[in-house]
Amino acid sequence: MRAASLDQRVRREAEALAREAHAALNLKRNLRGRAGTLESAVREVDQALAAKDYQRVRQGLPVLDALVDELIKRPDKSTTRDYVESIGAAILIALALRAMVLEAFKIPSSSMYPTLEINDHIFVNKFIYGIHIPFTTTKIVEWRKPKRGEVIVFAMPCEPEKDYIKRVVATEGQSVEVRCSVLYVDGKKVDNELIEGAGCSYEDQNEGSDEWYRRPCSEYVEHVDGHAYHTYHDEDRPARDLKFAKEGSLPPSDYRDYKDYKVFADKDFPRIDYPHPAPRCPALADGSPSAPTQLPGEIVEVKQGVGVCEQQVHYVVPKGHVFVMGDNRSNSNDSRFWGSVPIENIKGKALFIWLSYRDLSVRNTRFELRWDRIGNFVK
Numbered sequence: 001m002r003a004a005s006l007d008q009r010v011r012r013e014a015e016a017l018a019r020e021a022h023a024a025l026n027l028k029r030n031l032r033g034r035a036g037t038l039e040s041a042v043r044e045v046d047q048a049l050a051a052k053d054y055q056r057v058r059q060g061l062p063v064l065d066a067l068v069d070e071l072i073k074r075p076d077k078s079t080t081r082d083y084v085e086s087i088g089a090a091i092l093i094a095l096a097l098r099a100m101v102l103e104a105f106k107i108p109s110s111s112m113y114p115t116l117e118i119n120d121h122i123f124v125n126k127f128i129y130g131i132h133i134p135f136t137t138t139k140i141v142e143w144r145k146p147k148r149g150e151v152i153v154f155a156m157p158c159e160p161e162k163d164y165i166k167r168v169v170a171t172e173g174q175s176v177e178v179r180c181s182v183l184y185v186d187g188k189k190v191d192n193e194l195i196e197g198a199g200c201s202y203e204d205q206n207e208g209s210d211e212w213y214r215r216p217c218s219e220y221v222e223h224v225d226g227h228a229y230h231t232y233h234d235e236d237r238p239a240r241d242l243k244f245a246k247e248g249s250l251p252p253s254d255y256r257d258y259k260d261y262k263v264f265a266d267k268d269f270p271r272i273d274y275p276h277p278a279p280r281c282p283a284l285a286d287g288s289p290s291a292p293t294q295l296p297g298e299i300v301e302v303k304q305g306v307g308v309c310e311q312q313v314h315y316v317v318p319k320g321h322v323f324v325m326g327d328n329r330s331n332s333n334d335s336r337f338w339g340s341v342p343i344e345n346i347k348g349k350a351l352f353i354w355l356s357y358r359d360l361s362v363r364n365t366r367f368e369l370r371w372d373r374i375g376n377f378v379k
Helices: 001-026 033-052 052-073 081-099 239-247
Strands: 102-106 121-126 130-132 139-142 151-153 164-170 176-177 180-184 191-196 203-205 210-217 217-222 227-231 300-301 311-316 321-326 346-362 366-369
Touching: 001 052, 033 052, 102 346, 130 227, 164 176, 164 180, 176 346
Parallel strands: none
Antiparallel strands: 102 121, 121 346, 130 139, 151 164, 151 346, 164 321, 176 180, 176 311, 191 217, 203 210, 217 227, 300 311, 346 366
């Protein structure tokens, strides 16, 4: 009885597999070159079923089962599908890398000259400071915080939809003061040296057009925590520095020192114009902050009754923020004007230039590569 029941089960299974194999042979065109093997195996099972030779059916069933599983149940892949899946996998990997490890950015302005020029294309290391949830500012893991001297890409606090690139000149808790174009951090002058005065110039481009023009400048080199980098200032800075060295006095402080922090050069008693709001993103119409995650920092008076180019008031970088400036000090919209950058806004550290061109004009069919810049690391 048990043997008869077992034979019946074997017959049902064999018939089902045989039907599946016949259907595949009739309908499928691509059985990976093994259609002959499947045809032979199903013929053997068919003959054994017709003869009711269930011992022979049992012997042929494993072979047929394996072939059906291999050639029919597993979907066949066409060459086109293979390509599509490969491309899809590559896109997913690229998106994951872009979201978490490496991303490309284009330099749109001259604010980081001479370190980075207009139309430099750079890669940014997004992994160095930690891992964010893709497309958010929420950080899952933080490896370390940005250090002084590093060039970073970040979401601009006042306009989070825009990405800016600047250099970190001070970190949380440090004091910053820019007086007569000289940077002070924690009360100490950042070492700087004149490289080129008269004769210094660079190419700038009018926003929204392809017109280039030359701007005069003066070039200096600064040293911060092992980082040596060049900066541009206005062309008159060397003459001002020389005048101060000789006479000990200067006209009122440069407007780029701190926006709206005016020092009046009274002959006997230079004084600071109070009050001094800490630089911060402008408030909304109702008075609420436009960048809620940006802390205002603190303005601290150092002393009064001193020369206009000596330290007067400094700004203390709030916790969880960094103070950034463009290397083109006389042509940069940075923390001096709108305050510190929350660390959560930072996207990564600039790595190297992978493409650079002076001009790309469809109208004039020009494409001028800057070969000497391609492959340079951002220092």
